Amino acid sequence: MRIREATAEDWPGIWPFWHRVVVGGETYTWDPDTSEEAARALWMAPAKRVYVAEDETPDGTAVVGSAYLTPNYGGPAARIANAGFMVDPDRTGRGIGRALAKHVLAEAEAQGFRGMVFNAVVETNPAVRLWTSLGFTVLGTVPDAFEHPKDGRVGLHIMYKAL
Amino acid sequence: MRIREATAEDWPGIWPFWHRVVVGGETYTWDPDTSEEAARALWMAPAKRVYVAEDETPDGTAVVGSAYLTPNYGGPAARIANAGFMVDPDRTGRGIGRALAKHVLAEAEAQGFRGMVFNAVVETNPAVRLWTSLGFTVLGTVPDAFEHPKDGRVGLHIMYKAL
Numbered sequence: 001m002r003i004r005e006a007t008a009e010d011w012p013g014i015w016p017f018w019h020r021v022v023v024g025g026e027t028y029t030w031d032p033d034t035s036e037e038a039a040r041a042l043w044m045a046p047a048k049r050v051y052v053a054e055d056e057t058p059d060g061t062a063v064v065g066s067a068y069l070t071p072n073y074g075g076p077a078a079r080i081a082n083a084g085f086m087v088d089p090d091r092t093g094r095g096i097g098r099a100l101a102k103h104v105l106a107e108a109e110a111q112g113f114r115g116m117v118f119n120a121v122v123e124t125n126p127a128v129r130l131w132t133s134l135g136f137t138v139l140g141t142v143p144d145a146f147e148h149p150k151d152g153r154v155g156l157h158i159m160y161k162a163l
Numbered sequence: 164m165r166i167r168e169a170t171a172e173d174w175p176g177i178w179p180f181w182h183r184v185v186v187g188g189e190t191y192t193w194d195p196d197t198s199e200e201a202a203r204a205l206w207m208a209p210a211k212r213v214y215v216a217e218d219e220t221p222d223g224t225a226v227v228g229s230a231y232l233t234p235n236y237g238g239p240a241a242r243i244a245n246a247g248f249m250v251d252p253d254r255t256g257r258g259i260g261r262a263l264a265k266h267v268l269a270e271a272e273a274q275g276f277r278g279m280v281f282n283a284v285v286e287t288n289p290a291v292r293l294w295t296s297l298g299f300t301v302l303g304t305v306p307d308a309f310e311h312p313k314d315g316r317v318g319l320h321i322m323y324k325a326l
Contacts, residue, residue, distance in 0.1 A: 022238070029236035073192035073283055075185070076310045077319060117305055119282065120236055140303025140321055142280055147239045156240060158303055158321050 001096065003103045006050040006066065011040050013063030014052065017088040018043065024089075025149050027127070029120045029156070043068060043084075049111075051103060053087075053096050064088045065096040067104050072117045081113035081163075085127070097127065101134055109163045121157040122146050128157065136161040164259065166266045169213035169229065174203050176226030177215065180251040181206065187252075188312050190290070192283045192319070206231060206247075212274075214266060216250075216259050227251045228259040230267050235280045244276035244326075248290070260290065264297055272326045284320040285309050291320065299324040 006014075015036055022039070023032045030042070043066070044050050053065035065087040072082035083104050087096045108116055116136075121128055123141060132138075141155040148154050169177075178199055185202070186195045193205070206229070207213050216228040228250040235245035246267050250259045271279055279299075284291055286304060295301075304318040311317050 025239050029238050029240040031238045031241075073308070073319070075192050075194045076188050076312075077192040077283065077308045078194075079310075080305060080308045080319075115305065115308065117308075120240065138303075139305065140301075140323075142243060142278065142302060142321075142323055143325070145236070145240045145243045145278065145280075147242075149239075156236070156243075158305075160303075160305055162306070 001053055001055045001064070001094075001099060003051055003053050003099060006044070006052045008044070010050075010052050010063055010066070011044060014043065014066045014086070015039065017090075018066070018086055020089060021086055027122050027125050029146065045070070047071065049107065051100065051107075053100050055091070055094075055096070064091045065100050067100045069104050069108055069111075071113075072119070079112060079114045081108045081111075081116040082119065083108070083116060097130055098134070101130065105134065105161070105163065113163055115160060115162045118157070118159040120146075121159050122148065123155040123157050124148060124151045128159075131159050131161075134161065164216055164218045164227070164257075164262060166214055166216050166262060169207070169215045171207070173213075173215050173226055173229070174207060177206065177229045177249070178202065180253075181229070181249055183252060184249055190285050190288050192309065208233070210234070212270065214263065214270075216263050218254070218257075218259070227254045228263050230263045232267050232271055232274075234276075235282070242275060242277045244271045244274075244279045245282065246271070246279060260293055261297070264293065268297065268324070268326065276326055278323060278325045281320070281322040283309075284322050285311065286318040286320050287311060287314045291322075294322050294324075297324065 048068040048070040136159040144153040211231040211233040307316040
């Protein structure tokens with residue numbers, strides 16, 4: 001697996017799993033009807049640094065995951081980062097999310113961010129365990145905020161790690 | 164004082180105190196260098212409902228405060244609201260913020276929102292007392308996230324009220 005900064009040419013490799021994950025409606029607070037154009041504008045916004053994980057697949061080298069890094073706030077709080085992660089659902093359980101997270105945390109620190117916040121982690125998302133194992137803590141939970149297709153109304157964690 | 168939905172024509176009345184408050188750098192996580200055009204795009208974005216408080220001033224009826232109401236998340240969490248409030252610094256202490264907040268909370272409930280989140284309340288901001296008196300609680304605090312010109316590094320509260 002190789003992690004590198006994304007280019008505009010990577011988007012067609014990201015969109016199929018991005019769409020599948022968002023339509024699944026279990027982990028992201030984005031509209032399942034988000035168009036490809038809107039999704040690209042959101043994931044690859046100018047203020048974001050975007051990364052991809054590439055791996056060998058039966059069809060050759062392919063993008064198997066992606067992440068973005070961006071300031072979570074502006075002005076006097078601009079040194080707190082936010083990041084988002086998405087892994088191809090066919091490739092979970094292979095450490096791609098963990099590898100992307102470690103890469104992005106190192107990048108954030110190198111870019112001078114002093115901490116990282118996740119604003120809306122669905123409390124039933126298995127990724128909560130991953131973030132906790134990487135040193136994130138739950139600062140608080142917005143109760144019953146997320147309508148999960150299987151779990152019903154669940155909370156959204158705000159998670160934080162100092163850098 | 165009268166509170167009503169804003170129109171595009173209200174922006175010139177909002178911008179002078181918006182700019183002054185953001186340049187002050189004590190309460191908002193926006194860039195003090197935000198241009199008038201960018202500020203308008205931010206405060207009056209299409210996804211936002213915007214309100215103004217009008218009052219009599221020595222120069223006649225004027226906009227003395229403004230607020231916006233918008234979903235804080237999309238998709239499966241779209242029924243949690245976010246709001247922002249700004250009062251002319253020359254007109255604080257007259258209940259304008261409280262009146263705007265009550266109006267926006269009633270609007271949010273009428274529009275079907277189930278809760279309201281403030282994502283980044285500077286912990287030394289006197290408005291924390293106002294939000295608490297209106298039933299908001301501090302869900303958690305991002306430590307040392309905000310570089311306050313007088314107080315140094317202070318935390319950012321995430322505050323919440325069920326509707």
